[in-house]
Amino acid sequence: MADETVDGGEVIVAEESREKLDDLTYLPSVSDVQQAFPYADEGQRMIGNVPEFKRYMAEKGIFQLSTQEFVTDLAHQVAELSEGEEINVLEVGAGGGALGHHLRKELERQHPGRQVSVRLTDDKSYGKGEDYKNIKPAFDAEVEEVDSRVAVGQVDRPTIVVSSWMPDQEDWTPDFRANPNVVAYVLIGDPSVTGGREEMWNGTPEGFRVEDWSNPYGVHLKGNLSMADNTPHYVSQRGAISNASVRVFVRESK
Ligand SMILES: C[S@@+](CC[C@H](N)C(=O)[O-])C[C@H]1O[C@@H](n2cnc3c(N)ncnc32)[C@H](O)[C@@H]1O
Numbered sequence: 001m002a003d004e005t006v007d008g009g010e011v012i013v014a015e016e017s018r019e020k021l022d023d024l025t026y027l028p029s030v031s032d033v034q035q036a037f038p039y040a041d042e043g044q045r046m047i048g049n050v051p052e053f054k055r056y057m058a059e060k061g062i063f064q065l066s067t068q069e070f071v072t073d074l075a076h077q078v079a080e081l082s083e084g085e086e087i088n089v090l091e092v093g094a095g096g097g098a099l100g101h102h103l104r105k106e107l108e109r110q111h112p113g114r115q116v117s118v119r120l121t122d123d124k125s126y127g128k129g130e131d132y133k134n135i136k137p138a139f140d141a142e143v144e145e146v147d148s149r150v151a152v153g154q155v156d157r158p159t160i161v162v163s164s165w166m167p168d169q170e171d172w173t174p175d176f177r178a179n180p181n182v183v184a185y186v187l188i189g190d191p192s193v194t195g196g197r198e199e200m201w202n203g204t205p206e207g208f209r210v211e212d213w214s215n216p217y218g219v220h221l222k223g224n225l226s227m228a229d230n231t232p233h234y235v236s237q238r239g240a241i242s243n244a245s246v247r248v249f250v251r252e253s254k
Contacts, residue, residue, distance in 0.1 A: 024060060024139035027102045029068045061126070061137035063165040064188060066099050074186070074246070075106040078160050079114075081184045081250060087111060088159040089118040092148035092172060095126065096137025099164055099188075121146040148172045155181045163195070164188040171196025173249070177205055184250040191245055201247060211248040 017036035091100040097120040104118035120143040176185040191201040
């Protein structure tokens with residue numbers, strides 16, 4: 001039976017939208033997500049426990065559910081940072097690769113005349129470590145099993161590195177900065193629980209400028225994907241309050 005809720009006097013049937021989201025090769029719009037999880041739409045503000053959404057994220061093994069709007073913006077950003085004909089992206093810690101997969105498709109769509117390369121990597125430690133034992137990405141976009149440091153070390157052309165939800169308390173960004181072929185890196189996630197926290201998110205590394213692009217469309221689950229607890233989650237939309245951030249670190253040309 002379809003989940004139904006009353007919103008503004010109208011009955012929203014969520015089942016059809018949920019079916020669309022079941023297939024991670026489909027990149028949903030913000031409105032698809034809101035229709036699939038109608039309770040999540042209360043003012044587009046920070047809200048509490050939405051069990052269906054949490055279950056969905058756990059089942060799919062993803063921390064951030066990308067949307068059409070989000071990927072379109074990210075592709076624009078990445079293309080702008082790429083000089084010349086080539087657009088090279090390396091995603092590290094890519095999980096199942098859904099974000100990078102959709103980013104590649106969008107870049108190819110936006111820039112048919114340019115040479116697009118999006119390499120997806122992850123050491124595939126998810127499912128092994130205690131923190132990630134519940135995570136097994138349902139999506140498999142042919143992610144290469146490579147450690148982040150190794151992957152970044154292999155970058156030999158001007159490239160933008162993308163890292164979404166870097167493991168908590170880790171900071172891979174010194175490796176990004178150490179390779180001069182990394183022209184920029186993009187951090188996506190919740191700064192309070194992602195990566196090296198304070199310094200990684202808020203510092204301005206020497207030789208880089210920082211562009212804060214607060215995530216207008218990302219839909220994500222806050223915190224580690226511990227489905228046992230009641231971790232609140234956030235649905236963000238343009239202008240909505242959210243802890244999810246996108247920060248872009250651009251190497252200053254000498
Ligand atoms: C919090 S998950 C984020 C996954 C995905 N980017 C997302 O946003 O849903 C962190 C990912 O980093 C990977 N990982 C952990 N340590 C790594 C390392 N040293 N090198 C590459 N990937 C690593 C894990 O396998 C896991 O897929």
